[in-house]
Amino acid sequence: MGFPKINIQGYLLRHLQVMLFSLGQLWRQPLSSLMTIIVIGIALALPAGLYVLLHNVEQVSDQWDDATQISLFLQQDVSQDQALALNKKLNTWPNIASTHYQSSKQSLEEFRQLSGLGSLLDSLPSNPIPAIIIIHPNDKDLRQDAIGSLLSRLEVLPEVEQAQLDMEWLQRLRSINKTAQRGISILGLLLSLSVLLIIGNTIRLAILSRQSEIRVIKLVGGTNAFIRRPFLYTGFWYGLLGGLIGWATLLSSLSLLNGPINELAELYGSQFTLQWLSASLLLSLPSIGLLLGVSGAWLAVSRHLNDIEPQ
Amino acid sequence: MINFSEVYKRYPNNYEALSGLSFQLAQGEMAFLTGHSGAGKSTLLKLIALIERASHGQVLVNDQNLTRLPKRKIPYYRRKIGIVFQDHNLLHDRTVFDNVALPLIIAGESHREIGRRVRASLDKVGLLGKERNLPVALSGGEQQRVGIARAVVNRPPILLADEPTGNLDPDLSRDIMQLFEQFNQVGTTVFIATHDLDLINTLPYRQITLDSGRLAEGNL
Numbered sequence: 001m002g003f004p005k006i007n008i009q010g011y012l013l014r015h016l017q018v019m020l021f022s023l024g025q026l027w028r029q030p031l032s033s034l035m036t037i038i039v040i041g042i043a044l045a046l047p048a049g050l051y052v053l054l055h056n057v058e059q060v061s062d063q064w065d066d067a068t069q070i071s072l073f074l075q076q077d078v079s080q081d082q083a084l085a086l087n088k089k090l091n092t093w094p095n096i097a098s099t100h101y102q103s104s105k106q107s108l109e110e111f112r113q114l115s116g117l118g119s120l121l122d123s124l125p126s127n128p129i130p131a132i133i134i135i136h137p138n139d140k141d142l143r144q145d146a147i148g149s150l151l152s153r154l155e156v157l158p159e160v161e162q163a164q165l166d167m168e169w170l171q172r173l174r175s176i177n178k179t180a181q182r183g184i185s186i187l188g189l190l191l192s193l194s195v196l197l198i199i200g201n202t203i204r205l206a207i208l209s210r211q212s213e214i215r216v217i218k219l220v221g222g223t224n225a226f227i228r229r230p231f232l233y234t235g236f237w238y239g240l241l242g243g244l245i246g247w248a249t250l251l252s253s254l255s256l257l258n259g260p261i262n263e264l265a266e267l268y269g270s271q272f273t274l275q276w277l278s279a280s281l282l283l284s285l286p287s288i289g290l291l292l293g294v295s296g297a298w299l300a301v302s303r304h305l306n307d308i309e310p311q
Numbered sequence: 312m313i314n315f316s317e318v319y320k321r322y323p324n325n326y327e328a329l330s331g332l333s334f335q336l337a338q339g340e341m342a343f344l345t346g347h348s349g350a351g352k353s354t355l356l357k358l359i360a361l362i363e364r365a366s367h368g369q370v371l372v373n374d375q376n377l378t379r380l381p382k383r384k385i386p387y388y389r390r391k392i393g394i395v396f397q398d399h400n401l402l403h404d405r406t407v408f409d410n411v412a413l414p415l416i417i418a419g420e421s422h423r424e425i426g427r428r429v430r431a432s433l434d435k436v437g438l439l440g441k442e443r444n445l446p447v448a449l450s451g452g453e454q455q456r457v458g459i460a461r462a463v464v465n466r467p468p469i470l471l472a473d474e475p476t477g478n479l480d481p482d483l484s485r486d487i488m489q490l491f492e493q494f495n496q497v498g499t500t501v502f503i504a505t506h507d508l509d510l511i512n513t514l515p516y517r518q519i520t521l522d523s524g525r526l527a528e529g530n531l
Contacts, residue, residue, distance in 0.1 A: 216400050218391065219400065220390070220414045221389040221414060
């Protein structure tokens with residue numbers, strides 16, 4: 001069986017013709033088409049841009065994750081020998097990568113240098129600063145709960161006064177991030193919906209302005225599919241071009257941000273550079289636009305086509 | 312070819328446009344549909360073109376029972392009927408060529424076949440030189456010829472016309488009628504609604520006269 005080859009070619013050719021015809025119609029009303037396309041582009045670029053920024057914040061906080069360390073403040077009455085023995089013992093624990101012992105004297109010196117309060121310290125009768133052991137946990141992406149259990153095991157050691165993990169702010173940042181992510185998802189959803197409605201409404205107006213033409217086509221035997229096709233391709237072009245405009249908006253906004261962000265990173269002595277859109281996101285913006293365009297057009301056409309009948 | 316039996320058409324406001332109408336039109340026949348306005352001429356044509364459906368009774372066209380034809384098959388049914396309108400129903404942003412080509416494009420004909428048949432059709436109505444014009448650049452009579460060319464371009468077995476000469480002067484009307492006669496002579500069934508009695512009384516074709524939705528006295 002199978003279809004004759006020429007028919008399939010003819011079918012594709014007709015689709016191509018309608019596709020170009022729809023593009024030509026947009027071209028014939030450049031101003032109104034452009035405005036619609038830009039609105040769609042901005043509506044798509046906004047959530048995508050926020051997503052990129054959020055993605056970058058996540059990268060930064062991931063970098064900080066490597067710097068996770070536990071400061072073990074030792075009891076005042078622990079001797080240096082005891083402390084060194086503890087240091088050695090801790091080094092053998094499986095989930096500790098390395099430890100560093102710093103005597104109370106060294107700590108005092110460090111504090112003196114960094115704080116500039118040397119003369120005040122001299123006036124104290126004894127050294128108030130305890131010896132510390134700085135611990136780097138083993139697993140780089142050590143989970144929160146694992147870190148927590150390590151922390152509680154360290155805290156109960158008799159030599160230890162206090163074990164401190166400076167992670168709380170990181171956790172807060174993470175949950176702020178999570179909140180922002182959800183917010184951006186909701187925003188993206190709402191803006192996608194508005195793109196759908198914008199395209200739907202634009203197509204609806206196009207249908208209404210061509211009512212008499214649709215009637216004539218129905219009278220000479222045009223099927224609904226035939227009448228639907230140019231409108232679907234109009235939606236296709238709106239979506240695709242809107243997606244490309246959104247993409248361009250996003251790239252130019254990010255390149256505007258790139259300079260200041262690099263400066264900022266340099267000031268903080270950080271290696272951070274703005275992560276650009278991943279290839280998949282670059283592709284997804286026009287494809288999401290295209291999908292929204294065709295579905296918006298489909299909604300409008302299926303809603304209005306049956307109302308227009310020859311009289 | 313066209314067979315009405317006991318056809319009623321009642322509109323939602325209870326107005327009965329056709330009341331038990333029965334008549335037949337043979338294949339290859341040419342006939343006029345007359346009657347005062349409101350007699351049901353337009354309704355009758357709308358039933359044949361499946362723009363409306365009968366409330367009761369049976370309409371057979373081309374051996375197809377229109378009362379039972381599903382909606383999705385209507386486009387394919389309409390491709391076998393050429394319709395000419397009083398107000399032409401042309402697309403004003405397309406050239407004469409594109410207007411006439413429309414039924415062929417819809418039917419998915421090849422590019423070459425479309426060009427060939429559109430030119431043949433325009434040649435028949437005497438408008439071969441005006442392919443590239445927009446309809447507004449043509450006179451009323453010429454626009455009606457474009458409408459006729461479009462109606463016959465895919466060689467339908469039935470040609471319907473609703474007041475095709477309604478806006479034309481007598482000379483142009485006579486030309487248009489001659490055109491319809493030519494199509495009839497090559498085998499097309501032609502059915503024309505008109506109230507131009509002066510013109511059709513000079514022609515040797517059957518007249519089906521409606522009066523209040525029924526056949527008027529004196530019809531065969």
